[in-house]
Structures are given as structure tokens and as C-alpha cells.
Amino acid sequence: MKTIAIGSDHIGLAHKTFLIEKLRSQGYSLLDMGTYDEQRTDYPLYAQKVAQVVQMRQADCGILICGTGIGISIAANKFSHIRCALCADEYSTLMSREHNDSNIIAFGAKVVSMEKALALTTLWLNTAYEGGRHQKRLEMMELFQ
Template identity: 40%
Template structure:
């Protein structure tokens, strides 16, 4: 599987560890995030993630910023994106199962690194249930 990842300065350290985890599991990772802790504008790394997922270059995406909100908002401006801000395992699972989320937004300042790594594993391995949920997904785009 190919995953796109993007982060701002608040998510740099988490990004490094997430990339290691994914590559160790045999996934290809497209890194659109900053590699430093210097302040930067999150949309500059989030829009490329959303573009990669939207155009099929990546199967799924992961975004990381301090609260996760800005990253999720930027990603969700793209019509083909369903970015979910998640801070526990149940939200991650439901985002995939019921909402067919294609981008996971992680709030680095509110979850531990170990939690974030667990979220990524769960996000990548959980499949969309389809069925009645697809009808709802079809009604999301404007």
C-alpha cells in the first residue's frame, strides 16, 4: 500500500516514527511534511497529501499537526477526501468502518507517540464496511 504523509512543525517527530513503522511493514510512504521543528504553515504539507490520495497516487493519507484540526480542515477542502480527526482507537476504527475515511488526522499535542502509532496501524488495517454506509458517503460531496 502507498500512503501519503504530511505534517507541520508540531508533528515532525511523530512523522519520523510513523514513516519507520509503515516502511517496516512494507508500505511505500510519500513524505510531504516538514522534516524540521521550525514553524511552517500546515496547508503547505496537507494539500499535497490530499492531492495524492484524491488522484490515486496514494491509497490513504496521514496528516499530523498540533491539534489535528487545521490539517483535517485543509484536507477536507478537497472533494474526494474524507479526513477524520481521531484521538482514540474507537474513532479511528469507526472512521474507516463507517465513513471510509481516506486520511487520518492526528493531533500530536494531545496523544502520545505510542497512541499515534497504534492509530496508524488500525487505520491501515481496517476495511470499510460498505452497505448502508456507502449511501451516506455518497451524499457527502457538495
Template identity: 45%
Template sequence: MKIALGSDHGGFHLKEMIKRYLEERGIGYRDFGTNSTESVDYPEFGMKVAEAVVSGEYDRGIVCCGTGIGISISANKVPGVRCAVVSDTYSAQMSREHNNANILALGERVVGAGLALKIVEVWLETEFAGGRHERRVNQIGDIEKKYKG
């Protein structure tokens, strides 16, 4: 599995912790930035990760900002992305099983480090259930097509 990572300044420390977590487990990743706590704009990094995932170069993505909200909104603007803001392990599991979320968004100022890493673990280990959920995920894709122009 290959993971695309990105954050703004508000999620930088959490992204760095996630990198260490992935390294310890031998999971490949690429860090799309940012590389410090200097103020930057989250849409740039949400888009970079989203494009990397949609291209197929990376299997999934993880993005972080202060709350996870802004960077997730940005990532979700890229057609084919299903980015879920998650702050508990049950939602992490359901975002994969039912929604086939391909990007996970976390808020450094919202979720503590231990919980965040447990969320990442559950999210990475959970597979899409398919079945009736596949029909619904396909309907999301149909909505994207309708508004793509």
C-alpha cells in the same frame, strides 16, 4: 498500499515515528514534508497530501500537526477527501468502516506516541464496510458537488 504523509512543524516528530512504523511493516509511503521543526504553515502540507490521495497515486494519507485539527480542515477542502481527526482506536476503526476516511489526522500534542501508532495500525487495517454507509458517503460527495460551482 501506498501512503501519503505530511505534517507541519507541530506534527513533525510524530510523522517521523509513523514513517519508521510504515518502514518496519514494508508499507510504501512518500513524505510530502515538512522536514524539520522550523515553523511552517499546515495548509500547504494538508493540501499536498490531499491532492496526492485524490489523484489516486496514493491509497490513503496521514497528516499530523499539533492538534490534527488545522491540517485536517485544510485537507478536507480538497474535493474527494474525507479526513478524520482521531485520538482513539475506536474512532480510527469507525472512520474507516463507516465513513471510508481516506486521510487520518493526528495531533502530536494531543496523542501519545504509543497510542498514535496503535491508531495508525487500526486505521490501516480497517476496511470500509460499504452497505448503508456507502449511501451516506455518497451523500457527502453530493454535498461537495453542490458547492463546487
């Protein structure tokens, strides 16, 4: 069973709550890293919490949600060994795992519906990294940090 760290700002809260419920019913263990209410907050706080838990291997992977997904994914990618992919379609989601071995997926709550976020998360969780020719590129990126 995979352990998934999940976090959002206030705009992504409803998506986060929905994903937690649906993924738990599928047997996943979820670590809710906040936010916990609709009070205005800052997405970098939750990017940091999820990224650090994934970095320390206290979670196998992570999910992040803000309004567009852009800011929260940029913030997460500031952390070493984090490869956060902002996804809104099936092809990008698939490639983020197969070619880039993403360990965090990000969504925009104003961009994708809750149901679409669940479908993309399910695809992402069930897609394996291909390795091979892609590994050289991951190793190159590790040198940047």
C-alpha cells in the same frame, strides 16, 4: 502493499518521522510530503500536498499531523473526494474506516503520543469499509463538493 502519503507541520515532525520509520518496517511505502525540519511552517500546505496525492491516487491513503490535528484535518477536507478523520481513540478510528471510508487520518502531536498514533494508524490501515447502508451517506457528501 499500500502507499501512504504523510505530511505534518513543524509541531508534528517528530511524530511523522517516527511513523515513517515504523510503517516502513512493516512493509508500507511512504511518500514524505514534508515538512522536513523544525522551522515554523503552516499546516494547510501539507494538508494540500497529502490530499492532492490521495485525490490523484498516487497514494492509497494519507496521514496528517499538526499540533491538535484540527486545523490540518479541516484543511484536508476542503478537497473533493477526501474524507479526513481526526482520531485520538480506537473507537473513532475504527468507525472512521468502517462507516465513513476515511482515506486520510489526522492526529494531534500534542494530543496523542507517537506510540498511540502508530497503534491507531495500524488499526486504521487494517480496518475495511463496510459499505452497505453507509454508502448512501458517502454519496450524499459527494454532492456537497
